Amino acid sequence: MMKWACHRPLALVLGMAGLAFGAPGAEATESGASLYLLGSGGPGTAVMPPLEGLYFDKMVWVYDGSAEANRRIPVNGNITLGLDTTIVADFTTLLAVPSTNFLGGTLAVGVTMPLGAPIIDAEGLLTGPAGGTTLTGSLHDSALTTGDPVVLTQLGWQADKLHIQLSTMTNVPIGHYRESGLANLSLHRWAVDGSLALSWHDPESGWDISAKAGYTANGDNRDSGYDSGDEIHIEGAIEKALSPKFSLGIQGYYQKQVSDDRGMLGPFRGEVVAVGATAATTVMMAGVPATFRGRIMEEIDTTNRLEGTSFWLDFTVPIHMNMPAG
Incomplete structure (x- = not known):
């Protein structure tokens, strides 16, 4: 279990706080927010918990981004000009593993709850029909708010050092949605993501090579009238355990919108490439292994x-495990 904790923090999920707002002339999905949190498919992403039980993950995620003043971005039924965005979000995940022999693999189900504080500054706001007839000057909006709960399912198999995982996430649009505000964590739309992950994980050498790819199908926001396009995401990571307690690695991701948005600014599609570094350490807490992982x-x-x-900062710890006899 200790090796799983070191290389596979639950860090599972969720980009619903991914308010990485859009860009030149428009935006990728409404407010640029995706269900899948890009970067969460890091080292050991396909490695499943080895024992039945209940697992807890706490992730703090901070994003700071901006767009130039000539970029028009649809947010909550309006068009914003020039955004500067800072988001501090907390994702709490409970993951239950009811079986390690379901269809020959390990089954896990869970839920993630987001809480966060988006801070939004816009240089201008266009309101009105067909892109806006009224121009408002600079605006500031912030809120401490909850996002939509996300239901998780995972099914994973292991063949020697190779781990394979199929997973789904479903965004349930019942979180706090501020119709008149710019700052939101809630997507306020149904969305489903399906992903396939592979990890070549060698505890003896300390190397982990992981990859993950998925497809996100987005529904429409009935309040704003915006129908977001579908997306694909691809991630990769390489990590080396430098000691039994510490590991260091690199990772990256690519995301592309593959179908058109419908609403406000037209069929605009988004795309992003990112690279970064990650490190993890495992310590014993109350007799169980707890993992801390940082990323940039x-x-x-x-x-x-x-x-x-x-x-990013992740904290992962098992709450209860069904230990084998003896």
Whole structure:
């Protein structure tokens, strides 16, 4: 269990706080927010917990990004001009593993709850029909708010050092949505993501090579009338355990919108490339292994999105495990 904790923090998920707002002339999905949190498919992403039980993960995620003043971005039924965005978000995940022999693999189900404080500054706001007839000057909006709960399912198999995982995430639009505000964590739309992950994980040498790819299907926001396009995401990571308690690695991701948005500014599609570094350490707490993982991801090429930097800190610990006899 200790090796799983070191290389596979739950860090599972969720980009619903990914308010990486859009870009030149428009935006990738409404407010640039995605269900899948880009960068979460890091080292050991396909490695499942080895024992039945209940696992807890706490992730703090900070994003800081901006867009130039000539970039028009749809947010909550309005069009914003020039955004500067800072988001501090907390994701709490409970993951239950009811079986390690389901269809020959390990089954896990769980839920993630987000809480955060988005801070939004816009240089201008266009309101009215067909892109706006009224121009408002600079605006500032911030809030401490909850996002939508996300339901998780995972099914994973192991063949020697190779780990394979299928996973789904479903965004349930019942979180706090501020219709008149710019700062939101809630997507306020149904969305489903399906992903396939592979990890070549060698505890003896300390190397982990992981990759993950997925497809996100987005629904429409009935309050704003915006129907976001679908997206694909691809991630990769390489990590080396330098000691039984410490590991260091690099990772990156690519995201592209593959179908058109419908609403406000037209069929604009987003795209982003990012690279970064990650490190993890495992310590014993109350007789069980607890893992802390940090990450920094820098977006180096974006289209129709904000460009910025994200910082992560994960804490993962098993709450209960069904230990084998003896």
